[in-house]
Amino acid sequence: MDFKNLKRSSMKKIILSLVVITVIITNGFSQAKKPTIMVVPSDVWCNQNGYMMEFDNQGTAVKIPNYKKAFQENADLLQVISAINGLMAERGFPLKNMESAIKTLESNSAEDAMMSSKESGMGASESPVDKLKAVAKADIIMQLSWTINTVGPKKSVTFNLQGLDSYTDKQVATATGTGDPSFTAELAVLLEEAVLSHIDNFNASLMTHFEDMFANGREVIIRIKKWDDWEEDLETEYGDDDTELSEIIEDWMMENTVQSRYNTTDATENMMLFEQVRIPMFYEKNEKQYPMDTRRFAKLLSKFLKKEPYLIVNKVTTKGLGRATIYLGGK
């Protein structure tokens, strides 16, 4: 009987310590924010295959890709995207599916248009900026294009896959090449072969990008702007040593970026543009680690400017994981 009690109490202790260890581990090792990736057919591919729409922009004819038409009409495109999505999911990195994202946006838009408050009958508020932002987007775009080369009866496929960072506009991964020419193989087979032979090299370069991100911080863009009606500007001086606001912001960037890595690309009395800003992957709050993104990073600067001695009211807007703008002088 005593032995049974002893066994029970030791089991309880083991379970309790396991729970404690799990809690410590969960709190101690936070996960960084995972970038979303989406395969998008390139403008060149859309143009070559006739999936463009033209509109008149104040007298100038502008051509933009018609992705919806491409997804509805081109079975090869679906096959290639499906193969890439499948292979990426196997590597533990499921992709955002562009076709579904477009459909979701359309249904959301229809739902928003129909929605009205039960009490006042008013619709959901949407600013012009909200409307502009309602497009299918991802943090990293896998821009896809292929061309079919024909030499006599032989066919081959030139395949190009580019990984583009949506915010910094940098190419972070790539895989490109021309496959073996074939007399007999169908286009679908050649395309599948192209995906299979390029995806691992693409992922290897993507991995290099992620490793660099964990070692040197996430690269983002921060913009500072001022509202027209704000009486001060970025040349306004603060403190005993009459430091200009732009200098104060630069000092803050120097202190808060990883290894003080950032570039002041542009600076005037009305705006500042910081590029290649390396923000840490995590931040600490109440002795816990949380994943950092540009919004959180910009909020830290925003709070700094709201405090004494500056007392600058400001507004933060963001674009995905990698771009933020702080508007000074009001909300």
Place this chain on the structure above:
Amino acid sequence: MKIKSILKISSLMLFVLFSFVQTASAQKGKKKADKQTIAWRYELEAVATGVKGTYQIKTWTYSINVETAIEQAKKNAVHGIIFKGFPNNGRVQGQKPIARNASVYDENADFFKDFFKSGGGDYMKFVTLANNGQIAAGDRIKISKKEYKIGVVISVNVAELRKELESRGIIKGLSDGF
């Protein structure tokens, strides 16, 4: 009668000695080939785009006999895919190594010692000989009195190999840290 028995005993002794020498030579060949694998003395060549999740490559292995070379080629293929990668061959796409840097071997020396153990190492799970291990005439090159350079076509299940190494914590997965 006496001569007959002497002949019998001596032929038996000769047979035992011959088998011993052959086994010792095979062992020596394996050991030498093992050393050459670790010293990265082999070459990989892209043959064709494999089916989903596999690479089809030709492994050029150095050995004093063909049997050892065929067995060693399997080990070299897996070793090469993890640490060396292989270049483009005409229009067949080359691939980068799975391990991000060569120090992965030294950092996990005990794991790889077991993984590449001759006759039963885990590397065997990921390789298949193409064409039943048949070697084309041009792929058997005598490079010295005692040594051959032999090209064996092998299919390696890279998807499973990568998963195994990721699950053992030897290499990082694409989504690690997120």
